[in-house]
Amino acid sequence: MLLAIDCGNTNTVFSIWDGQEFLCTLRTSTHHARTADAYFTWYYTLVKHYGIEVDITDVIISSTVPRVVFNLRVFSDRFFGCRPLVVGKPECRLPVEPRVDAGTQVGPDRLVNTAGAFDRHGGNLIVVDFGTATTFDVVAHDGAYVGGAIAPGVNLSLEALHTAAAALPHIDVAKPDRVIGTNTVDCMRSGVFWGYVGLINGICDRIKEEYGHPMKVVSTGGLAPLFQQGHAVFDVFEDDLTMHGLTVIHDYNKEG
Ligand SMILES: Nc1ncnc2c1ncn2[C@@H]1O[C@H](COP(=O)(O)OP(=O)(O)OP(=O)(O)O)[C@@H](O)[C@H]1O
Ligand SMILES: CC(C)(CO)[C@@H](O)C(=O)NCCC(=O)O
Numbered sequence: 001m002l003l004a005i006d007c008g009n010t011n012t013v014f015s016i017w018d019g020q021e022f023l024c025t026l027r028t029s030t031h032h033a034r035t036a037d038a039y040f041t042w043y044y045t046l047v048k049h050y051g052i053e054v055d056i057t058d059v060i061i062s063s064t065v066p067r068v069v070f071n072l073r074v075f076s077d078r079f080f081g082c083r084p085l086v087v088g089k090p091e092c093r094l095p096v097e098p099r100v101d102a103g104t105q106v107g108p109d110r111l112v113n114t115a116g117a118f119d120r121h122g123g124n125l126i127v128v129d130f131g132t133a134t135t136f137d138v139v140a141h142d143g144a145y146v147g148g149a150i151a152p153g154v155n156l157s158l159e160a161l162h163t164a165a166a167a168l169p170h171i172d173v174a175k176p177d178r179v180i181g182t183n184t185v186d187c188m189r190s191g192v193f194w195g196y197v198g199l200i201n202g203i204c205d206r207i208k209e210e211y212g213h214p215m216k217v218v219s220t221g222g223l224a225p226l227f228q229q230g231h232a233v234f235d236v237f238e239d240d241l242t243m244h245g246l247t248v249i250h251d252y253n254k255e256g
């Protein structure tokens with residue numbers, strides 16, 4: 001069985017893949033100081049809680065936080081006796097190499113999303129991922145990552161308003177009933193929600209125009225369904241796109 005680990009700047013997600021389906025998905029906040037033993041205690045408790053029969057033989061890691069990789073390598077070696085594949089490292093091959101400026105380090109999560117989306121939908125795609133940042137990844141006809149856009153994440157934008165303005169409270173994103181807010185919270189909700197819908201649609205439209213070929217828009221990440229309610233331009237939403245991409249990259253490296 002494969003343990004797929006997706007480490008974002010905010011959250012770290014573990015999923016167990018038995019070759020057919022994901023048996024479970026576990027989520028914790030990302031902390032660079034978490035030790036291998038601490039990962040295992042958390043992991044083992046939840047696996048027992050769900051009563052899943054697990055036999056991990058392989059581990060693959062995508063991490064946007066370089067510092068956490070060391071402890072995850074120790075975790076993998078100590079508890080499963082295996083050397084993990086780490087996306088972005090030379091020993092982890094990608095089905096198609098990215099085409100970007102020389103010396104650019106593409107976020108591993110974007111490379112993984114590209115592989116997952118190409119496997120399911122073929123080329124000519126925009127992948128929109130709502131995480132700490134909102135990323136737009138352009139997947140070319142042959143499955144190569146060829147660039148995109150990085151915007152501040154939704155929760156980051158809300159956090160920034162609260163941090164910078166004394167009178168603005170900490171709130172969660174939600175779709176407001178009206179565009180014209182009549183209290184502070186509704187005004188903030190309107191600005192962030194409709195501002196974001198405009199950002200998503202504006203960037204996707206401009207990418208399509210510049211790309212010059214019809215494209216499908218694939219969305220992923222916890223907040224995508226919310227923006228769909230504001231008529232964002234997504235063609236499909238896929239909850240498990242990053243995890244799927246990790247299984248695709250793992251299979252590709254095993255076959256080779
Ligand atoms: N309506 C909502 N308001 C606020 N947060 C939400 C809402 N719906 C989902 N979320 C949160 O959004 C987050 C989305 O998770 P996702 O894995 O997509 O990104 P992330 O973990 O925050 O970012 P990263 O992958 O960069 O660490 C989850 O923590 C989820 O609890
Ligand atoms: C943009 C984030 C933070 C999104 O998780 C991540 O993909 C990242 O750190 N990227 C590095 C820069 C780049 O992708 O061009």
Ligand SMILES: [K+]
Pocket residue numbers: 008109129130131221242
């Ligand atoms: K993510």
